[in-house]
Amino acid sequence: MxxxxxxxxxxxxxxxxxxxxxxxxxxxxxxxxxxxxxxxxxxxxxxxxxxxxxxxxxxxxxxxxxxxxxxxxxxxxxxxxxRFVDLHAESRSALSIWPGTQSLLSMWFHQSLMPLITRFDLAEKFALVQGLRSESDGHSKQPHLERHLESLQLRPQECVLIGDTVDDAKSALGLGAQVVLFTGGFSSREQLQGVGVPLADSLSEAVTIAQQL
Ligand SMILES: [Mg+2]
Incomplete structure (x- = not known):
């Protein structure tokens, strides 16, 4: 790997x-x-x-x-x-596949994110969980990803991101990290095809691909 x-x-x-x-x-x-x-x-x-x-x-x-x-x-x-929202059916099993360290970076507010991590009992899965600390600006994830990796003392080249939008891909590639896009989120396979990065129709497939990058 x-x-x-x-x-x-x-x-x-x-x-x-x-x-x-x-x-x-x-x-x-x-x-x-x-x-x-x-x-x-x-x-x-x-x-x-x-x-x-x-x-x-x-x-x-x-x-x-x-x-x-x-x-x-x-x-x-x-x-x-x-309150009616759940994890994807496969999220927990996908989180158990990766042999290295994992973290979570969301563009949702940090203070609203943390109760969800507790609700779904996911805290132990991640070395770091970060959401937005400031007002939402609706801009790219890239500067947040850069700071996230700095906090983890990791170089982008050591990392791969699994996300579901074009911005996830651009943010990772912009820093020199690798990326796999999941087609079961906000964008369909057709919408993500032009990005030119590996696509996965399931989260476990995304992790398997990520291990090969
Ligand atoms: Mg997303």
Whole structure:
């Protein structure tokens, strides 16, 4: 195995919360005058920075202040759905396969993330669990991943990330880490195919591929 450390994405990857994200996004976008979108449409159109994504859905350029309001409303709506959300069926078994160290890096708020880690009894699986410490900015994961690896005293070249979005891939590759994208999260295989990184239809397959990178 060339890589000794595996960084897991949370939303859409270990946590099966795409339905909650779709519902919460529809709540805020329709209230802002945008269209109601199916899960498939949202998966196809989602991108970071999220202000650009929301602006496209609403049909005009949102100001930073307008986006901050929508983002706040999104998180409130998402929290309503969160108590019905579970891990993907395969998450626990996938977490048991990797022979090296593992950590979790989420773009969800750290203070909201930690109770979920406790709820799902996952703390012992990870050398480090980090969410967002600051206000959500909807920007790329890359600077957060850079700091995450620094905290772990790891070079990106020693690491592989398993995520479910184009931004996960760009963030890992941008630092020199490897990446596998899971097609059962926010984006379908068709949407991820153009990224040019290994894709996996299951989390255990993602870990198996990660071991070969
Ligand atoms: Mg994700």
């Amino acid at each position: 060339a890589r000794k450390h595996l960084v897991w994405d949370w939303n859409g990857t270990l946590l099966n919360d795409f339905g909650a994200v779709v519902s919460a996004t529809n709540t805020v976008i329709t209230e802002a005058g945008g269209p109601f979108l199916t899960a498939e449409e949202q998966g196809a159109r989602f991108r970071r920075p999220i202000i650009a994504y929301y602006s496209e859905l609403v049909g005009r350029s949102l100001t930073e202040a307008e986006f901050a309001e929508l983002d706040k409303a999104f998180h409130a709506a998402y929290l309503e759905h969160l």
